[in-house]
Amino acid sequence: MKHGKKYVDSRKALEAAKLYEPAEALGTVCQLAKAKFDETVEAHIRLGVDSRHADQQVRGAVVLPNGTGKSVRVLVFCKEDKYEAAQAAGAEYVGGMDYVEKIQKEGWMDFDVVIASPDMMGVVGRLGKVL
Incomplete structure (x- = not known):
């Protein structure tokens, strides 16, 4: 060559x-x-x-100094009294039943990560097949 x-x-x-x-x-x-x-x-x-x-065995993780360039969109399922804490932590979407219905009816998936508080696990369990 x-x-x-x-x-x-x-x-x-x-x-x-x-x-x-x-x-x-x-x-x-x-x-x-x-x-x-x-x-x-x-x-x-x-x-x-x-x-x-x-x-x-060698295993590890690397934190890139400038990130990957992609911002992670986080959805948090919680009760109303925890909305402010979730938003302060950086969650883009915070809610409860309103987001559950939006995902079930409209197929909305405009997020990357889902976090649920323990008191909302019963509600989020309905989304098990979708998520």
Whole structure:
């Protein structure tokens, strides 16, 4: 397969047999970037663990510094005395039976996450098949 000039130049600056530390590899990739836009980098890291053993499994989560760019729309089912607390916590939609009926009759699904207070679980249970 034939490669372009920029690829060939970047390839000459790397040592094929060398194993780079993560920080060094990222710095090298940034120095060799030729495009006029933010390039995507794919990293393969050998951790040296055997995932068949329970004590060596690697699991984790990452919090991105700037988020994913998508805002989460939260619907909270609660009694009227808790409306203000739910809105203060960041819920976009707060209600009770009115939203249950809207979901059942109109098929309204303009939310990403549903939270229900314990006293509303009996009402929300009717939406089990829909949600």
